[in-house]
Amino acid sequence: MHRVAISSTGLYLPPEIITNAELVAAFNSFADESNAMHAEDIEAGRRAPVPQSSVEFIEKASGIKRRYVMEKTGVLDPQRMHPRLQARPDNEISLMAEIGVAAAREALARAGKHPEDIDGVICAAANMQRAYPAMAIEIQTALGIKGFGFDMNVACSSATFAIEMAVNAVKVGSARAILVVDPEITSPHLAWKDRDCHFIFGDVCTAILIERLDTAPAGSFEVLGTRLFTSFSNSIRNNAGFMSRSEDRDPDDRDQLFYQEGRKVFKEVCPLAAEHMTAHLAEHALVPTDVRRYWLHQANLSMNQLIARKLLGRDATADDAPVILNEFANTASAGSIIAFHRHHDDIEAGQIGVICSFGAGYSIGSVIVRRT
Numbered sequence: 001m002h003r004v005a006i007s008s009t010g011l012y013l014p015p016e017i018i019t020n021a022e023l024v025a026a027f028n029s030f031a032d033e034s035n036a037m038h039a040e041d042i043e044a045g046r047r048a049p050v051p052q053s054s055v056e057f058i059e060k061a062s063g064i065k066r067r068y069v070m071e072k073t074g075v076l077d078p079q080r081m082h083p084r085l086q087a088r089p090d091n092e093i094s095l096m097a098e099i100g101v102a103a104a105r106e107a108l109a110r111a112g113k114h115p116e117d118i119d120g121v122i123c124a125a126a127n128m129q130r131a132y133p134a135m136a137i138e139i140q141t142a143l144g145i146k147g148f149g150f151d152m153n154v155a156c157s158s159a160t161f162a163i164e165m166a167v168n169a170v171k172v173g174s175a176r177a178i179l180v181v182d183p184e185i186t187s188p189h190l191a192w193k194d195r196d197c198h199f200i201f202g203d204v205c206t207a208i209l210i211e212r213l214d215t216a217p218a219g220s221f222e223v224l225g226t227r228l229f230t231s232f233s234n235s236i237r238n239n240a241g242f243m244s245r246s247e248d249r250d251p252d253d254r255d256q257l258f259y260q261e262g263r264k265v266f267k268e269v270c271p272l273a274a275e276h277m278t279a280h281l282a283e284h285a286l287v288p289t290d291v292r293r294y295w296l297h298q299a300n301l302s303m304n305q306l307i308a309r310k311l312l313g314r315d316a317t318a319d320d321a322p323v324i325l326n327e328f329a330n331t332a333s334a335g336s337i338i339a340f341h342r343h344h345d346d347i348e349a350g351q352i353g354v355i356c357s358f359g360a361g362y363s364i365g366s367v368i369v370r371r372t
């Protein structure tokens with residue numbers, strides 16, 4: 001068995017930003033237009049008016065201030081309210097793979113590695129652009145990596161679950177190094193016309209290089225352990241899939257996009273996540289206060305504050321559990337990896353950190369690391 005490390009990460013930033021003010025202005029125009037169009041039905045009580053959104057609510061309820069997106073004019077067009085993405089011919093690389101390659105190149109460069117050092121690519125994301133061929137194989141081919149690639153989806157826990165797959169492969173020697181790539185293009189799956197969730201998500205891509213500790217550069221993070229958990233819940237869903245056409249579904253049907261019971265998720269997931277990390281740390285003879293930094297899933301600021309308080313027995317600082325969702329919003333499985341990418345330089349040799357995701361499924365994945 002080999003010892004395994006996270007040797008580097010990469011981050012791709014989409015080209016456009018939507019601020020809360022822009023988002024709310026577009027949503028409220030859509031609401032006004034829709035209410036004017038259905039004024040008679042609303043007046044007669046046959047239809048509920050679309051309520052207005054508000055920047056104050058969004059910032060107070062979530063901590064989100066802006067989000068990156070691949071394309072914003074379509075999202076901000078009250079007549080459309082979803083991004084304008086171009087279909088590509090089959091001989092061009094997919095959008096997910098394109099941003100995956102960019103993040104992966106950064107991870108390789110940071111670790112001083114080359115495609116010939118890598119044996120596999122896992123493309124892990126909450127929503128896949130298509131069923132096949134795998135985006136991971138496109139990324140693998142574009143980078144010139146021999147070996148294998150496959151896609152996997154565990155919603156917001158896709159990255160941590162993929163890290164476990166990669167760690168195990170490297171540990172047993174079936175691969176020397178694996179790139180875990182998380183292209184999260186959430187904007188096409190978001191119900192931008194629903195004020196309860198129109199502010200929640202953003203687009204991004206992260207990449208993580210997992211390799212043998214004995215080939216990893218100094219300052220890498222040894223993976224001490226990974227732990228996965230799932231428990232079925234209907235509280236976060238997206239029913240779109242390859243059977244939708246045969247069910248004669250309209251792609252705009254509400255259940256063909258992301259929907260959730262946000263309060264229920266909040267109440268159920270916070271204790272589960274804190275218990276999960278505490279139990280995982282105990283397997284390694286550690287307690288939560290031994291941890292120098294938590295890189296938590298970035299869905300909601302109060303959620304992370306509550307989880308960190310349960311772990312530490314006190315209010316967490318941004319140094320204990322850094323926050324990136326003010327800048328990025330919820331980027332599904334990439335959130336905890338962005339937090340790690342942006343906030344690990346000051347961790348000293350020997351100090352312990354935990355990367356933890358939580359989301360639809362429900363699913364929770366934790367990775368305990370120690371800086372070398």
Ligand code: CO8
Pocket residue numbers: 052053054057058061062126127155156157186187189190195196197199201236258260261262263265266299300303330332358359360
């Ligand atoms: N503006 C003004 N008022 C609003 C708005 C708005 N935009 N939205 C809701 N309100 C109103 C509500 O209607 C409600 O009014 P009333 O009291 O009259 O009923 C009031 O404000 C309070 O609403 P909520 O109770 O819903 O507000 P909360 O304080 O609970 O905040 C949140 C809502 C932010 C959604 C919060 O519950 C939350 O963050 N929960 C956790 C969510 C979470 O972690 N989800 C995980 C999702 S990620 C995942 O795993 C899925 C991956 C999918 C990939 C991405 C594809 C797109």
